[in-house]
Amino acid sequence: MAAISRSRRPLALAAAVAVALGAGALAVTSASAAEAPLKDYELTWGIKQSYRSYVTGMAAGSFTPAGGATQAADNGAFTFAGGTGTYDSDTHAVRLGFAGSLKIASKLHGFDLTLSDVRFDSGAAEITADVTSGGTTQDDVPLADVTVTRTMTGMETRLTKEAATVLGSASYEGAAGDPLTVVQKTPPTQSPSPTGSPSSSTSPSPTTSTSPKPTGSASSTASPSASQTTSPSASSSETGAATQGDIADGTLGWGVKQSFRTYVVDGPAKGRITASGGATQASGNGDFTFTEATGTYDTDADTLKAAFKGAVNFKGHEANGSYGLDLTLSGLTVELDGGTGELTADVESLGKTSDDVVLAHLTAGSSDLKAEDDVISLDDVTAELTKAGAQAFGGFYTEGTVLDPVDLSVALSDDAQLPDGNGDGGSGNGSGTGGSGDSGTTSGTTGGGGTTGSTTGGVTGALASTGSDVPTGALGAAAAVTVAAGAGVVIAVRRRRQA
Structure with missing residues (x-):
């Protein structure tokens, strides 16, 4: 798959996620390195509900999580655990990689692929994964653009052209994916101020301190399984x-x-x-x-x-x-x-x-x-x-x-x-x-x-x-x-x- 140029959100907007990180992870001083380590994060994303229904329904296929990845009951969303990465105090970008893999297969419709090494980058505002199919693996395939929010919960996603290829239908390009949540498994005891200052010791309420949508961020689009109508x-x-x-x-x-x-x-x-x-x-x-x-x-x-x-x-x-x-x-x-x-x-x-x-x-x-x-x-x-x-x-x-x-x-x-x-x-x-x-x-x-x-x-x-x-x-x-x-x-x- 040929690499394509992907626009980056303004770096100042990446600071919106800083409030979701623990003070311990961000306790860096001006004399410290720009990047601080992060660990024990989880990423939950369902790709797209109608796609999951297609795989287990019409295609008579299955999802098989492994290596620490799990799926919620009733053909629900997927969670990838063991997230580790870094927080950049200069750009306020969070970069995390997660353990686990997800096999998606259907003998009826003839597909068998595996997603692994799932990654989230708030600076690039995207989700990527390695995709293995037919014995060939492609690294870091961009699957969705993300509208990054301060709390990093319920973030809107939009499927990419590459995701449409992976999922097998051009109709998925630009379609709204399932919401994305990235959280620390063990809640932090303190959070920095909404400005992202690592020296802050107060904990703002996530319900009252949210950031606006990033300028130029991907907007949610309607699903192929839901049509909008006017009043008859x-x-x-x-x-x-x-x-x-x-x-x-x-x-x-x-x-x-x-x-x-x-x-x-x-x-x-x-x-x-x-x-x-x-x-x-x-x-x-x-x-x-x-x-x-x-x-x-x-x-x-x-x-x-x-x-x-x-x-x-x-x-x-x-x-x-x-x-x-x-x-x-x-x-x-x-x-x-x-x-x-x-x-x-x-x-x-x-x-x-x-x-x-x-x-x-x-x-x-x-x-x-x-x-x-x-x-x-x-x-x-x-x-x-x-x-x-x-x-x-x-x-x-x-x-x-x-x-x-x-x-x-x-x-x-x-x-x-x-x-x-x-x-x-x-x-x-x-x-x-x-x-x-x-x-x-x-x-x-x-x-x-x-x-x-x-x-x-x-x-x-x-x-x-x-x-x-x-x-x-x-x-x-x-x-x-x-x-x-x-x-x-x-x-x-x-x-x-x-x-």
Whole structure:
């Protein structure tokens, strides 16, 4: 891995950590050496919660700490103990190295790597580690930028480009990692003043003495497993339409979470996405639209149930002509009552089908259903992953994760015009290959083939896609288990912006 230039935080800001160090460790006089020894420190960092869930869930892998490293219960964060290093009284920089190693492995997805010699440098504001994979070790790989605070607890982290390579997905670059805490195992009896003066004998309260974020420090970014949404709203004016009856037509805009689409097409799965049967996908591996809604509505009772035509297939991890991921969503149905409801779908994975799986809880911005020009439209409906949905994804996303919002428009009469201008609900149904999709007007296939994961500088990505040496039977069995748990690998979607 080629070395890259990394910016350093202003040295004056490194003094913010001095208050967290014991007076004994910092008791240096002007005649002493600039660096004082530090020992008995612990570093706790979980890398990223969604990554841990992926490893032990979808990848059916494991974390194995050793040599003094430990992991918290319930697939929690990792702690590296035995930290030793130095405190520089001139620059106020803390540099610590920690004992222990962490092995991360999955036979199913074909990765096996070990992190060791984990280091924290407050002056450089970063975490580094030696990374061993495929018999090759790279020293001091920068894994995360750190927003250093005075107490060195709960510090924000941002994953680096190198970390994305190690973890096997470009989507991790710049993503917010888990918070980082660096503390002395045996609490010091005294702490220096907030100025970092070693001669101070008073102990400031960590709850009231905190430093501002370093200038130019890495800012926290949103996780691939959590999407931000705006407040949804319903149509605001009534028309002369009947207050209840059958739905004549309609469309559903939903886009199976961008991070999942990226994983399938551009990430380790090296696969493709195919929309069919009336469903379409926007160009550039975009969102999906499901069409030809049928169902019922009651604007007095504020209830609606609409089923949509179309299917979307996700296929990847090819090995000897077979696929470890082969998932189809169809029969999408939205049911709302007083502004809340559910999104369900039939889920087929590797030939096994689970019908009417509740994927998401829905919450509209208003409890009232109102029609305008014989059309009920609901935009940016909030969707949260259900327990069944979380199980379907093998724990890669947790229950309650906010999914991408849903857009819904249904026509209450045959001549009503839906927002995209279609009065008959019939989108064209064509075909395409490798990245096709005409702004959501035709069905087609996005993506391409491939069986090997990315490798940079001898470090193979932890999410590398399976190769021909991975038993196809094992891939199929693991994928089948997810369907039994709740219905295969499924997540939510990005809204489709209609014209």
